[in-house]
Amino acid sequence: MAEPILKWAGGKRQLLDALYARFPESYGRYHEPFVGGGALFFDLEPDAGTINDANPRLVSLYERVRDEPDRLIERLESFADPESDPDPNLPYAETTQRGREVESYYYQQRARFNDRPYAGEYDPLEEAALLVYLNRTCYNGLYRENADGGFNVPIGRYADPDWVKRDRIRRASGALENVEIRNRDFEYVLEAADPGDLVYFDPPYEPMSPTADFTAYSADGFDREDQERLIEAATTLDERGVSVLVSNSGVTYDRYAEAGFHVDTVDATRAINSDVDGRAAVDEVIATNVPEPGRRDAGQRPLSTFEDR
Numbered sequence: 001m002a003e004p005i006l007k008w009a010g011g012k013r014q015l016l017d018a019l020y021a022r023f024p025e026s027y028g029r030y031h032e033p034f035v036g037g038g039a040l041f042f043d044l045e046p047d048a049g050t051i052n053d054a055n056p057r058l059v060s061l062y063e064r065v066r067d068e069p070d071r072l073i074e075r076l077e078s079f080a081d082p083e084s085d086p087d088p089n090l091p092y093a094e095t096t097q098r099g100r101e102v103e104s105y106y107y108q109q110r111a112r113f114n115d116r117p118y119a120g121e122y123d124p125l126e127e128a129a130l131l132v133y134l135n136r137t138c139y140n141g142l143y144r145e146n147a148d149g150g151f152n153v154p155i156g157r158y159a160d161p162d163w164v165k166r167d168r169i170r171r172a173s174g175a176l177e178n179v180e181i182r183n184r185d186f187e188y189v190l191e192a193a194d195p196g197d198l199v200y201f202d203p204p205y206e207p208m209s210p211t212a213d214f215t216a217y218s219a220d221g222f223d224r225e226d227q228e229r230l231i232e233a234a235t236t237l238d239e240r241g242v243s244v245l246v247s248n249s250g251v252t253y254d255r256y257a258e259a260g261f262h263v264d265t266v267d268a269t270r271a272i273n274s275d276v277d278g279r280a281a282v283d284e285v286i287a288t289n290v291p292e293p294g295r296r297d298a299g300q301r302p303l304s305t306f307e308d309r
Contacts, residue, residue: 003168004038006131006132013043019286022264024294025295031052035052038062041175048179055143056183064124066181075125075129076132118148135163136163190237196243244290250265250283257287265283
C-alpha cells in the first residue's frame with residue numbers, strides 16, 4: 001500500500017473509512033482535482049484516472065516521483081541537517097534573493113526552492129527534492145506561500161527528521177504509474193470524467209470563521225466564488241452520470257444539500273495547531289450523489305472496476 005510522501009494540512013487519512021463508505025459499488029476511472037498530499041489517492045491506488053492540483057511545484061514533484069524516483073531519492077540523500085551551517089558551495093549561503101540573512105542550512109534550501117517565484121529559474125528534480133526536504137523539516141509540516149508565491153514556512157524542531165522517505169517514494173511511484181498528472185483549474189474534470197467514473201473533490205475548505213482561512217497554501221487562494229463554481233461542477237457531473245464525493249467545512253452543508261447531494265457531518269481532528277491540546281475535532285461535511293443502496297459497505301476498501309475503453 002502506498003502512503004503520502006508529504007505532510008499536508010487538511011490531509012484525509014483520518015477520514016478514509018468515512019469516504020470509502022460513500023464510494024459507489026463500482027466505478028470506472030478515478031479523478032481527484034485537488035490531490036494535495038493524496039491521502040485517499042495513495043491509499044486507493046487506482047488503476048487509471050487523473051490527479052490535479054493548482055500548485056505547480058506539487059504537481060512537478062509527483063511527476064518526478066512517477067518518472068525518476070531513484071534520482072529523487074539520491075538528491076534527498078545529499079541534503080544535510082536543517083540546523084547545520086549553510087553550504088558555501090551552493091547559492092544563498094549568506095543572503096536570500098531579497099537580501100535577508102541566511103541563518104542555517106534550512107533557510108538556504110528554502111531560498112533555493114524559491115528560485116521559481118523569485119528568479120524564474122529552477123531544476124525540476126532539484127525543486128522536487130527540496131519540496132520533500134522542506135516539508136519534512138519545516139514547522140509543523142505546513143505548506144504556505146506568500147503573495148508572490150514564495151514558500152515562507154520557518155524551520156521546525158525535530159530530534160531526528162527523516163526527509164528521504166525511500167520506501168514511500170518507491171511505492172508512490174508505482175501508484176502514479178497509470179494516472180495522468182495535471183496542473184489546471186479543477187474544472188478540467190468536466191472534460192476528463194466519463195459517465196460511471198468517480199470524482200473526489202477535496203478543495204481548500206471554506207473557513208468556519210474569519211480567522212480560520214487555510215487557503216494560503218497557494219498564492220492564488222480559493223475564494224467563495226471558487227466554492228460556488230465547485231458546487232456547479234459537481235452538479236454538472238451528477239447530471240452526466242458521474243459519481244461525486246466532496247469534502248468541505250461544515251458551513252457548506254446547506255449549499256450542498258440544496259444542490260441535491262446527500263450530506264453528512266463528520267468529525268476530524270486537525271493537526272495544524274502547534275499545541276497538541278489545541279488540536280480539536282472540527283465539523284466537516286462529506287457530500288455525495290451516491291445513494292445509500294448503491295454504496296459499498298462501510299469500511300470496505302474498494303477496488304476500481306476500470307476496463308480499458
